[in-house]
Amino acid sequence: MTETPWGRLEVADAHAHFFSPAFYSLLAEQKQVSEVGSLLGWDVPQSASALSDQWVAELDRNGVDSAVVIGSIPGDVESVGVAVQKYPSRFRSVVMVNPVHQGVDLRCAAGLGAGQINGIFLFPAMHRYSLHDDHVKTLLAVIAGYPGTVVYVHCGMLSVGFRRKLGLPCPFDMRYSNPIDLHELALSFPRLRFVIPHFGAGYFREALMVADLCPNIYFDTSSSNSWLRTQPEGLDLAGAYQKSLEVLGPKRLLFGTDSSWFPRGWVKGVFEAHVQALTKAGVSAETAQGIFAGNLKTLFQD
Numbered sequence: 001m002t003e004t005p006w007g008r009l010e011v012a013d014a015h016a017h018f019f020s021p022a023f024y025s026l027l028a029e030q031k032q033v034s035e036v037g038s039l040l041g042w043d044v045p046q047s048a049s050a051l052s053d054q055w056v057a058e059l060d061r062n063g064v065d066s067a068v069v070i071g072s073i074p075g076d077v078e079s080v081g082v083a084v085q086k087y088p089s090r091f092r093s094v095v096m097v098n099p100v101h102q103g104v105d106l107r108c109a110a111g112l113g114a115g116q117i118n119g120i121f122l123f124p125a126m127h128r129y130s131l132h133d134d135h136v137k138t139l140l141a142v143i144a145g146y147p148g149t150v151v152y153v154h155c156g157m158l159s160v161g162f163r164r165k166l167g168l169p170c171p172f173d174m175r176y177s178n179p180i181d182l183h184e185l186a187l188s189f190p191r192l193r194f195v196i197p198h199f200g201a202g203y204f205r206e207a208l209m210v211a212d213l214c215p216n217i218y219f220d221t222s223s224s225n226s227w228l229r230t231q232p233e234g235l236d237l238a239g240a241y242q243k244s245l246e247v248l249g250p251k252r253l254l255f256g257t258d259s260s261w262f263p264r265g266w267v268k269g270v271f272e273a274h275v276q277a278l279t280k281a282g283v284s285a286e287t288a289q290g291i292f293a294g295n296l297k298t299l300f301q302d
Contacts, residue, residue: 001063001065002062002063002064002271003063004275004288004292005275005279006284006285006288006289007285009285009288009289009292009293010065010289010292010293010294011063011064011065011255011271011292011293012064012065012066012067012068012255012292012293012296012297013059013064013066013067013068013222013255013256013257013259013266014067014068014195014220014221014222014254014255014256014296015068015070015197015220015222015223015254015256015257015258015259016055016067016068016069016070016256016257016258016259016260016266017069017070017072017258017259017260017261018048018051018055018069018070018071018072018076018079018080018083018093019042019045019051019072019260019261020045020048020051020071020072020073020076020079020080021044021045021046021047021048021051021079022073022076022078022079023072023073023076023079024036024037024044024045026073027162027166027168030166030168031166031167031168036166039165039166040162040165040166040261042261042262042263043261043262043263045262047082048078048079048080048082048083049082049086051079051083052082052083052086052087052091054262055067055069055083055091056087056090058262058265058266059090059266061265061266062266062268062271064266065090065293066089066090066091066092066293066296066297067090067091067092068091068092068093068094068118068256068296069083069084069091069092069093069094070093070094070095070096070121070152071093071094071095071096071117071121072096072260073096074096074097074098074101074104074127075095075096075097075101075104075107076095076096077095077107077108077110077111077116077117078116080093080094080095080116080117081093081111081114081115081116081117084115084116084117084118085115085116092118092119092300093116093117093118093119094117094118094119094120094121094150094152095108095111095117095120095121096120096121096122096123097120097121097122097139098123098127098129099122099129099133099135099136099138099139100127100129100133100135104139105138105139105142105143106142108120108139108142108143109142109143109145109146112143112146112149113146118148118149118150118300119143119149119150119151119152120139120143120149120151120152121151121152121153121154122136122151122152122153122154123154123158124153124154124155124176124177124181125154125155125158125172125173125174125175125176125177126154126158126160126172128171128172128173128176129176130175130176130181131153131176131181131182131184131185132181132184136185137185137188140185140188140189140192141189143192144189144191144192147191148300148301149192149193150192150193150194150195150299150300151192151193151194151195152194152195152196152197152220153179153182153194153195153196154177154197154198154201155177155178155179155182155196155197155200155201155203155206155207156177156179156198156200156201156202156203156207156227157174157177157201157202157227157230158172158174158177158201162261177201177203178203178206179196179200179203179206179207179209179210180206180209180210182194182196182210182214182217183210183213183214186210186213186214186216186217187213187214189216190216191216192216193216193217193218193299194214194216194217194218195217195218195219195220195254195299196210196211196217196218196219196220197219197220197222197223197256197258198220198221198222198223198225198227198258199219199221199225199227199240199244200219200227201225201227202227202230202231204227204231204235204240204243207219208243208244208247208248211247211248211252212247212248215252217252218248218252218253218254218295218299219244219248219252219253219254220254220255220256221240221241221244221253221254221255221256221274221291222255222256222257222258222270223256223257223258223270224258224270224273225237225240228240236277237273237274237277238276238277238278238280238281239281240277241253241277241278241281241283242281245281245283245287250283250286250287250290250291250295251290251295251298252295253290253291253295254291254295254296254299255271255274255291255292255293255296257270257271258270278291
């Protein structure tokens with residue numbers, strides 16, 4: 001529980017990256033060095049179990065009840081699975097996948113069946129595929145057989161600062177980042193819940209349009225939302241919340257921070273900015289509690 005202008009509220013983070021040993025090993029391989037922690041100034045965890053412990057201590061220190069941890073390299077089911085199985089009351093997990101990779105549907109099905117993951121995270125622009133690709137539908141048809149599965153779909157602007165810092169290429173393709181591409185899938189799989197992070201990350205209007213048409217689409221509000229600077233009408237975070245509440249209602253917004261690496265840990269400044277924005281937007285205590293925790297809990301329980 002955390003003190004807020006609405007009193008003590010439960011806080012659940014819908015978007016926290018789980019930078020596992022496998023994540024750092026892959027970066028080192030791509031950089032062709034023995035390790036990248038010293039280059040980034042980040043702590044490299046000894047194991048997924050140790051990282052789980054570190055995250056729980058960090059959540060406790062900040063009064064955060066639970067978090068969705070994201071396996072941040074394709075197919076890293078085992079790492080986030082350790083977190084979920086070690087701390088089932090504190091973590092839910094989704095894993096980044098590339099639907100075009102052979103066998104990804106079977107791997108996701110195994111992870112869902114074993115309780116290692118609760119959903120998947122798609123990055124079409126990063127992995128350069130269209131949401132209209134038949135591989136995507138095949139994957140979703142498989143995971144739709146597991147009740148309660150959640151599908152995050154990154155849309156809009158995509159910037160990976162640690163890759164730039166390491167001098168690694170970022171060959172992303174914005175052609176595949178429009179939330180409108182999610183429309184057919186959300187209609188085809190009404191029992192799946194889809195989450196668009198960062199209010200659509202610059203495609204705010206398009207994200208609102210598709211969410212208005214599809215009641216199984218949610219927004220996560222995570223990060224500093226630097227995409228706001230690209231909006232021609234001077235939209236601020238409070239305004240983004242107000243418009244989202246107008247279109248989606250209070251039950252489909254999920255607070256998140258986009259926290260990732262240590263020693264930075266959980267980004268409390270993001271939480272404070274969102275508290276300020278929601279205060280400015282004039283939301284009720286009931287709406288605030290839903291956004292900060294209740295909606296996320298319901299998302300994974302239904």
